[in-house]
Structures are given as structure tokens and as C-alpha cells.
């Protein structure tokens with residue numbers, strides 16, 4: 001190659017690299033402590049009547065609370081026997097009191113993550129708290145007052161509205177790969193979507209599992225009348241880009257994974273198909289066979305959420321009639337198709353964890369006890385992973401194995417904790433005196449979690465390769 005030619009290629013490479021860089025993603029690589037938000041829910045009338053308000057939680061400022069053990073709690077009794085303390089101080093990235101509206105909560109916590117997600121970052125948000133503490137209310141909310149998930153969907157579609165990829169030509173696969181679809185495959189995808197969208201209440205009527213439909217979902221199919229989030233994030237600086245959005249919804253129940261977009265089996269005693277975890281070529285775990293549905297509007301995505309919610313198995317416990325006994329993970333994937341570039345994928349996962357209380361509190365028996373045991377196993381594993389992550393970050397020379405593989409939940413979270421995304425935790429609490437000991441556990445868990453640093457990379461930029469005029473660009477990603 002003579003000098004002029006090599007100059008030409010060098011210039012071309014430079015130009016393309018700048019196009020590539022600009023249009024692929026705006027998110028910088030970095031490191032930050034995992035955001036840990038506390039949301040305190042108001043007392044219900046019944047709780048007030050029962051005398052649950054004993055001023056156990058005192059909000060000192062935007063970041064600090066002081067807990068005071070009520071007289072009937074184990075914590076207080078231990079103290080009376082000379083063990084421990086009656087009051088503890090905890091800090092959070094931000095504390096939201098009982099008067100915080102859904103809109104305020106979304107704007108101050110989730111909106112920046114949605115911005116990162118639209119810019120190409122993988123993000124995980126999970127709620128942690130005892131049963132009836134407001135986890136589902138925070139994620140899903142009500143039709144008239146949406147939680148962070150429907151609002152995130154609105155912001156996403158408001159932002160990419162006129163920049164959607166036409167037709168179903170690409171589909172996400174595995175953790176964050178993408179495949180090209182031929183005409184037949186595209187037709188198949190359309191049919192799968194039509195089938196899912198047609199699912200209605202009738203499909204779950206015969207179900208033998210106890211199903212409890214949350215009050216927030218009574219009018220789920222009156223979607224046109226829902227209140228929408230109007231915020232929009234500009235994508236103009238992302239160059240010539242087209243977006244394609246895909247959703248999936250999974251449930252982990254008794255350490256088994258189910259597709260919430262799979263119709264409930266009609267026959268009595270028929271079992272729901274169990275899905276398995278698999279690793280992609282980068283070692284990233286993903287749920288094999290989980291249906292991913294192409295959605296073109298926020299309303300479609302919202303309908304998917306509600307269809308999945310209807311399929312969700314719930315068990316009645318003494319504490320909360322409609323208490324959710326499973327971990328539910330709603331995934332949104334964006335395929336970013338940039339001119340001169342291979343498509344790339346980023347994902348936002350929102351996980352509504354099962355209640356963190358111990359089984360004795362919920363008077364669980366038999367199957368319910370097994371259920372509660374498994375919930376606690378995965379939450380305990382999550383606790384151990386978070387503790388080990390913190391240990392490893394403070395002992396770089398003496399790293400220990402993080403037990404991600406000990407539960408399905410932690411395997412799925414693994415990527416977000418290991419440099420392939422950002423994670424944020426929402427701690428939900430009620431202020432009931434009778435739940436104080438359990439709530440204190442939640443605070444102690446969050447005290448460790450908030451010390452974990454998340455390393456994140458601009459993954460969509462670093463993992464993409466492209467070919468042009470014989471040039472080949474490939475960036476190998478090294479995990480921190």
C-alpha cells in the first residue's frame with residue numbers, strides 16, 4: 001500500500017471511528033457506588049387502627065434515617081437482655097418519605113437510568129423489602145398513577161418515536177446478541193406477538209395455582225385511558241440510528257424459571273414449562289427460550305407487562321392477601337442499528353423481588369413453606385454475593401469466589417454486578433411496628449449493598465465490530 005492509499009485508509013478509519021463513536025453510545029465507562037434508594041410507604045387505615053404507628057423510623061435528612069425498636073420487637077427484647085442497641089442509623093443515596101408521589105420518585109431515581117439505557121448502557125433495578133412494603137406499587141403502580149416501569153416505557157417510546165426500525169428484521173438473542181431474521185422468521189415473530197397480545201383473563205381462569213390479581217390491574221386492558229409520562233430524552237446526538245424494542249417477562253418461583261408470556265396450561269394439573277439458564281460465548285447467563293416480543297408503542301409494552309402479571313403465580317399469606325411469592329423480572333432490550341455499523345443491544349431489567357421476610361412471619365406451611373424457603377435461599381445468596389463483592393473490592397489481592405451460581409436470581413444479576421451494566425436498588429419499607437425486626441434486616445442488607453461499587457462499560461461500543469472498505473474494527477472487552 002503506498003502512502004496516499006494508507007493515508008486514505010487512515011483518514012477513513014478516523015472518520016468512521018468518529019461516526020461510530022458518536023452514534024453508538026454516549027455513555028462513558030466508569031465506576032460508582034451502587035445507588036440505593038429508600039422509599040417509605042404510608043400506613044394503611046387498618047394498620048393505623050391496629051396501632052402499628054409507633055414511630056419506629058425517623059427521617060433525619062435526605063440521606064439518613066434513625067430506627068427505634070418498638071417495645072414488642074425482638075431487637076428491643078435483646079437489648080433488655082444486654083445485647084445490641086435499640087436504635088440504628090442508616091444512610092441511603094436518597095430517602096423518599098410517604099408523601100413522595102410516583103412521578104417524583106421516578107424523576108429522582110429512574111429517569112437518569114433510562115437516559116443511560118437509551119444511550120446504550122445495560123441497567124438493572126431491583127426492589128428489596130418485606131411483603132406489603134410497596135415493591136410492586138413502586139415498579140408497576142396503578143393505571144391512574146404509574147410506577148417506574150410504565151413510566152420508563154413511556155419515556156423510551158417518547159424519545160425514539162420517529163426513529164424506530166421498520167419491520168422485524170433483527171431480533172435480540174442470548175444476553176445481548178442480535179440475529180438477523182429472514183422473511184419467514186419475521187412472520188413467525190409477528191404470529192407469536194399476535195398470540196400473546198390476544199391472551200386475556202380467560203386464559204388463566206382454569207389455572208390451579210392460586211392467582212391473586214393485584215388491585216392495580218383491575219382495568220389493565222383499558223390501556224388507552226392510562227395516564228402517561230410525558231418526559232422525552234433527546235437522541236438527536238446519536239447520529240443516524242434506528243431502534244427496535246423487545247420485551248420479555250420471567251418469573252423465578254421455587255428456584256424454577258417460567259415465562260410469564262407463556263399461556264397458562266389449560267388442563268388440570270398440567271405443569272408450566274420450566275426454562276433453563278444458559279451462558280453465551282462471553283459467559284453471560286441468559287434464560288434460554290424466554291419469549292422476547294417486539295413492541296412498537298409504550299401501550300403495547302404495557303399490555304405485555306399486564307398480560308405477564310396475570311400469569312403470575314401468587315400465594316396468599318397472612319401478611320398480605322395478594323403477596324407475590326416470586327421474583328419477577330421484566331426485561332426491555334433496545335437493538336440499536338447504526339448506519340455503517342453492526343447492530344448492538346443493551347438492556348434494562350426491572351426486578352420485583354419476593355418479600356424478604358422469614359417464613360415464620362407468614363405462617364407458611366407445606367408447599368408454602370417450601371416456597372418461602374426458596375425465596376429466602378435466593379435472597380440469602382443475593383446477600384452473600386453482595387457481601388463478597390464488597391469484600392473483593394476492598395481486598396483486591398485476595399479475591400474470593402462470588403457465589404452467583406448458587407441461585408437463579410444471582411446468576412441473572414451477575415452481569416450487572418461484574419462490569420456489564422449498572423445496578424440500582426430500591427429498598428421499600430412499611431413502618432409497621434410488628435414488622436420492625438424484618439425491616440431492620442432489610443436496612444442491614446442495604447447498608448452492605450450500597451457500598452458495592454459497580455463498574456460499567458460502554459458495552460455497545462466495545463463489543464461491536466464492523467467491516468467497511470476492507471477495514472475491520474474489533475474491540476475486545478476486558479472486564480474489570
Ligand SMILES: Nc1ncnc2c1ncn2[C@@H]1O[C@H](COP(=O)(O)OP(=O)(O)OP(=O)(O)O)[C@@H](O)[C@H]1O
Nearest residue numbers: 041042131132133134135136137320323324354355
Ligand atoms: N407509596 C405508596 N403510597 C400509597 N400506597 C402504597 C404505597 N406503597 C404501597 N402502597 C400500598 O400498599 C400495599 C402493599 O404494596 P405492594 O403490593 O406494592 O407491596 P409488595 O412489597 O409488592 O408486597 P409483596 O411482596 O407481598 O408483593 C398496596 O395496597 C399498595 O397499593
